[in-house]
Amino acid sequence: MRYTKTLIPTMKEVPSDAVTPSHILMLRSGMIRKLASGIYEWLPLGKKALNRVEKVIRDLHDVEGCLEVLLPALLPKSLWEQTGRWGEYGAELMRLKDRQGREFCLAPTHEEAITELAGNYIKSYKDLPKTFYQIQTKYRDEIRPRFGVMRAREFIMKDAYSFDADEQGAGLSYDRMFALYKKICAALSLEAVPVIAKTGLIGGTKSHEFMAPSDEGEEELVYCGCGWGANQELAYSKISSVKEEPLPLEEVSTPGVRTVEEVSAFLKLPAEKFIKTLIYRTADGFACVLVRGDHSADPAKLRSIIGDDARLADEKEIEEITGGPLGFSGPVGLKIKAYADNTIKYGCNMVSGANKKDAHIKNINCPRDFQAEFMNIRTVKAGDPCPECGKPLVVARGIEIGHTFYLGTKYSEKLKASFTDKAGKDLPIVMGCYGIGVSRIVAALISQNHDDKGIIWPRGMAPYQIEIIAASSTGPAMEKAEEIYKALAEKYEVLFDDRDVSAGIKFKDADLIGIPVRIVLGPRGMKTGECEIQSRADGKTEAVKLDKLLEKISDFT
RNA sequence: CGGGGUGUGGCCUAGCUGGUAGGGCGCCUGCUUUGGGAGCAGGAGGUCGGCGGUUCAAAUCCGCCCACCCCGACCA
Numbered sequence: 001m002r003y004t005k006t007l008i009p010t011m012k013e014v015p016s017d018a019v020t021p022s023h024i025l026m027l028r029s030g031m032i033r034k035l036a037s038g039i040y041e042w043l044p045l046g047k048k049a050l051n052r053v054e055k056v057i058r059d060l061h062d063v064e065g066c067l068e069v070l071l072p073a074l075l076p077k078s079l080w081e082q083t084g085r086w087g088e089y090g091a092e093l094m095r096l097k098d099r100q101g102r103e104f105c106l107a108p109t110h111e112e113a114i115t116e117l118a119g120n121y122i123k124s125y126k127d128l129p130k131t132f133y134q135i136q137t138k139y140r141d142e143i144r145p146r147f148g149v150m151r152a153r154e155f156i157m158k159d160a161y162s163f164d165a166d167e168q169g170a171g172l173s174y175d176r177m178f179a180l181y182k183k184i185c186a187a188l189s190l191e192a193v194p195v196i197a198k199t200g201l202i203g204g205t206k207s208h209e210f211m212a213p214s215d216e217g218e219e220e221l222v223y224c225g226c227g228w229g230a231n232q233e234l235a236y237s238k239i240s241s242v243k244e245e246p247l248p249l250e251e252v253s254t255p256g257v258r259t260v261e262e263v264s265a266f267l268k269l270p271a272e273k274f275i276k277t278l279i280y281r282t283a284d285g286f287a288c289v290l291v292r293g294d295h296s297a298d299p300a301k302l303r304s305i306i307g308d309d310a311r312l313a314d315e316k317e318i319e320e321i322t323g324g325p326l327g328f329s330g331p332v333g334l335k336i337k338a339y340a341d342n343t344i345k346y347g348c349n350m351v352s353g354a355n356k357k358d359a360h361i362k363n364i365n366c367p368r369d370f371q372a373e374f375m376n377i378r379t380v381k382a383g384d385p386c387p388e389c390g391k392p393l394v395v396a397r398g399i400e401i402g403h404t405f406y407l408g409t410k411y412s413e414k415l416k417a418s419f420t421d422k423a424g425k426d427l428p429i430v431m432g433c434y435g436i437g438v439s440r441i442v443a444a445l446i447s448q449n450h451d452d453k454g455i456i457w458p459r460g461m462a463p464y465q466i467e468i469i470a471a472s473s474t475g476p477a478m479e480k481a482e483e484i485y486k487a488l489a490e491k492y493e494v495l496f497d498d499r500d501v502s503a504g505i506k507f508k509d510a511d512l513i514g515i516p517v518r519i520v521l522g523p524r525g526m527k528t529g530e531c532e533i534q535s536r537a538d539g540k541t542e543a544v545k546l547d548k549l550l551e552k553i554s555d556f557t
Numbered sequence: 558c559g560g561g562g563u564g565u566g567g568c569c570u571a572g573c574u575g576g577u578a579g580g581g582c583g584c585c586u587g588c589u590u591u592g593g594g595a596g597c598a599g600g601a602g603g604u605c606g607g608c609g610g611u612u613c614a615a616a617u618c619c620g621c622c623c624a625c626c627c628c629g630a631c632c633a
Contacts, residue, residue, distance in 0.1 A: 012582060012594065013569045017626055037625065091558095092631070109633085143558080143631055157633050200632065209633095218632085299630095308630070403633060437633030471592045504593040511593090522592050532592095 001464070002485075003497040008045050010509050020216045022447040023148035025455050029513050031442075038145025038153035045513065046442070048463035050156070053441050054135055056187045056461075057158050064180050066131040066160055071113045073137055077103035079112045083414045094139045094153075106139035111411045111433055114161045119417025122429060125165045128419060129173055133160035135438060147216065149439045150399065156439040162432040165421065167408070170430035174206065174406050177434045181210055181402050188441060189458035191448055192401060195221050195229035199405055204433075206406035211398030212444040221398040224386035233300040236376045237384035237393060241346035247363040249332070255358040258327025260293040263360060267351065270294070275344060275352040275364065277329040279313040279321060279336075282306045286313060286321050290331055290340035291378050292347065298379040305339055305375060328353035331370040332361055338372035345374050399444045400437070407431040455514030456537050464495040465557050467515035471503040471522030480546065481521045484531070487550060488519075492557060511536070517556045519549070 009030040017034070018024040026032045031046030042050055058068065077095075080086035086093070086105075094106040107113065114132055122128060138157045145153050162173035178194065185192040190212055197209035209231055211221045222237075223229030230236070257266045264271050274293025279286060287306055291297050303310070315326045321336060322329045330352030331338055344350070350364040366372065382395040409428040412418065417429050449456045457463070466488060470481035478498075485496040495515060497506045503522070510518055518534040520541075525531050531549060533556055534541045544552045 009567085011568060015568070016563085016570090019627075034625095090631090138633075140632070144627095144629085146626085151632075155633070159633085303630080400633060435633050440633060469592095473591065475591095500591090502591050502593085502595055504591085504595075507593045509594085520592075524592070 001493075001495050003495060003499050006044050006495075008509075008513065009043070010512055012508075018148065020147045020150070020447070021450055022150065022216055022443040025446050025450055025512070026148055026443065029455060032149060034148075038142055038151070040149050040152060040154075045463050049442050049445075049457075049461065050439060052461050052463070053188060053438055053445075054156075054158075057184055057436060057438065058135060060180060060184050060187060061133050061158070061160065064131075064176065066133045069114075069117075069132050069134050070136060071107075071110050071117070071134055073107050073139065074104050075107050075113055077105065079116060079415075080105060083112055083411060085112070092140050092142070094141050108138055108140040109157075109433075109435070110134070110136075110159055111161065111407070111431075112415065115411040115415045115417045115429075115431065118161070118163050118429065119412065119415055122163060122417070122419050124419055125421050128429070129162065129164040129169050131160055131162040131173060131177070133158060133434075147218075148443060150216070150443045151218070152439065155437065158436040158438050160434040162434070163412075163417075164430045164432075165419065165427070167430055170406065170408070170432055174404065174432045177404055177432065178208060181404065181434070181436070184436070185210060185212075185401075188445065189449075189461055190401065190441065190445055193221065193223050193229050193398070195223060195231050195398075196234055197231045197403065198233055204405040204407040204410060208404045209400050210402035210404075210436075212401050212441075212448060213396045213398050214444065214447040215397055216443075216447045217397035217399045219398055219400060220395060222380045222393050222395050224389060224391055224393050226386060226389040226391065228386055228388040230380075232298065232380065232395070233304075234376070235380040235393075236342065236378075236387055237380050238387045238390055239343050239346050240385075242348040244348040246365045246368065247349050249364065249369060250362045251354055252360055252362055253358060254328075254360045263351065264293065267360070267362075269351060273347070273349070273351055275331060275340075275347070275350050277331055277334075277352055279318050279329055280306050280310045281313050281317060282310040285336070286317070287337040287339060288329070288331065288334055289377060290338060290344050290352075290372060292341065292343050293351075295341065295343065295378040297341075297377050301375075301377050301379075305377065322353075322355040324353060324355040324359075325357050328355060328357060328359065330355055330361055330364070331372065332364055334370070338370065339377065340366070340372035340374050341377040342374050343378065344372070399440065399447065401441050401444050402434070402436040404434045405432060407433055450514070453508075454512035457514045457516055459516050459557070462514065462516050463493075464515050465492045466517045466519060466553070467495045467497060467510050467513070468519045469497045469503070469506045469510060469521070471506070471520055471524075473500040475523065476526045477521045477523055480526065480531075484519065484521070484546075484549060488553065492553075517553070519553070 011028045015027050033041045135158045142153050164170040192210045192212045194208045194210050197207045199207045220232035222235035257263045260274050271294035276291050278289045318326050351362050354361045383392045386393050412428040418426050446455050468485050470478040488494045516536050520532040529546050530543045532541050
């Protein structure tokens with residue numbers, strides 16, 4: 001492709017509404033253009049990158065025997081009412097009416113549609129198992145679209161759905177898709193780690209997210225080299241139990257010392273010996289949350305336990321509930337519902353507030369001195385021991401690029417997608433669903449592969465394999481560049497910067513666009529019959545005789 | 558939705574307590590340039606987000622609306 005024939009509207013300046021590196025680079029390199037909040041147009045260069053990602057995903061699904069379909073983006077309300085999700089999905093579902101007043105939604109995901117379809121054709125155990133997939137535009141009325149195509153309201157997703165005769169088969173399908181996802185990430189040159197995750201609105205029982213580690217990531221993930229990983233919303237670490245002789249409760253005077261740090265210093269006891277007592281006002285009254293002194297309660301975990309509306313009690317409320325001032329609350333003698341982090345259960349001779357001014361209680365032991373419901377509440381920190389192997393855990397931000405769900409019969413029962421088994425019995429099909437954020441992966445790749453000058457496409461994912469630059473727009477260098485372009489274009493996808501602009505502009509744009517291999521022809525080389533092959537990734541340059549270029553270039557692509 | 562902020566040619570922006578819009582990049586023409594976003598000369602392009610109000614006079618002050626961005630709850 002000639003630069004003058006395509007459209008690559010690069011920008012020198014950073015558009016004011018972009019913040020993250022991938023968003024900035026996608027805009028600056030002329031890959032995408034915003035039409036409205038969370039709605040993007042894919043320009044030629046961006047579309048080529050998108051096609052690359054799609055192709056890898058499509059090809060590997062096909063190899064796995066998945067069957068590609070294309071379902072409607074526009075779905076009737078009735079279908080969504082059958083699963084109850086017309087109501088459940090809430091404001092996130094883009095709804096619209098036709099001229100007759102019939103209601104539809106723009107599909108955010110396709111469990112209903114595919115289950116209805118499969119239910120129609122799959123009648124016998126002989127028709128199973130089957131896995132369908134599609135690569136399609138999805139619509140979600142995101143609460144807050146942001147970061148360009150990373151969280152858009154219209155985006156491209158690959159969604160696959162497996163159909164099996166029983167749980168065992170569905171489990172195998174799940175495992176096969178899980179393995180396929182790993183293969184796809186590798187083929188995309190995308191670093192990604194699978195972590196256990198929540199199921200959200202899709203539902204189901206077993207679920208993994210595929211997370212691409214990146215500072216741009218919207219979620220926190222916790223993982224270990226041994227393969228264990230979890231979303232911070234679910235993460236936990238190995239708990240070591242303390243073996244000590246339980247001592248009798250003892251009240252100690254702690255005048256004016258409130259925080260764990262202060263009391264810890266005052267009593268000369270480490271922070272992990274303390275129980276932090278947080279009093280919350282929830283929808284059903286007050287509750288306390290207990291975490292170890294050196295831990296903190298995770299907001300997401302907390303929310304799923306005490307509800308979205310819960311808030312910390314104020315000083316007055318604390319006095320009323322505990323009888324003591326803020327900073328001196330403790331679980332002993334408290335009459336309200338208590339939720340404690342699992343680590344508390346294994347603590348011994350702990351310290352917490354005495355629920356009166358200037359006093360703490362030592363040697364608290366559970367369940368001797370208080371009762372609580374134990375759950376996973378704390379935020380896992382980097383370095384905490386892995387629950388599987390005990391090695392230090394890594395905590396990082398990550399971009400969710402894929403999600404696998406074991407669905408069971410949640411949808412097939414509601415949509416009456418059943419089959420007849422060997423015994424002649426009618427059974428609901430057992431399902432799984434598997435999503436990959438295709439457009440988001442383009443952003444994730446850029447987020448993992450860039451420098452201050454621009455994108456550095458991994459080989460194989462770049463919109464073009466080779467870019468040819470003539471360092472002078474006229475004369476022998478340009479003529480030679482033409483010649484080389486024509487020769488290489490037969491074998492490779494080549495972008496030829498044939499613009500009549502200064503060499504500086506071409507180099508800057510090339511750095512920005514990030515084509516992995518660059519061939520530079522200039523007046524200097526013309527004298528010696530040489531050109532240069534440059535690598536975008538490491539900046540290495542090699543001088544090559546023009547007549548050797550065609551054979552040499554194959555080492556670079 | 559709650560909190561914060563911004564809207565000025567395609568992009569980045571100046572414009573203080575009102576006096577009728579300026580720069581840089583980009584674009585067009587010509588000449589000179591051509592190995593890291595060139596130089597000179599000329600030129601095009603603006604309902605200052607929209608509507609209403611105050612005023613002799615509004616980009617500027619006031620009100621309402623719209624759009625967009627950031628922080629938070631949701632998710633591929």
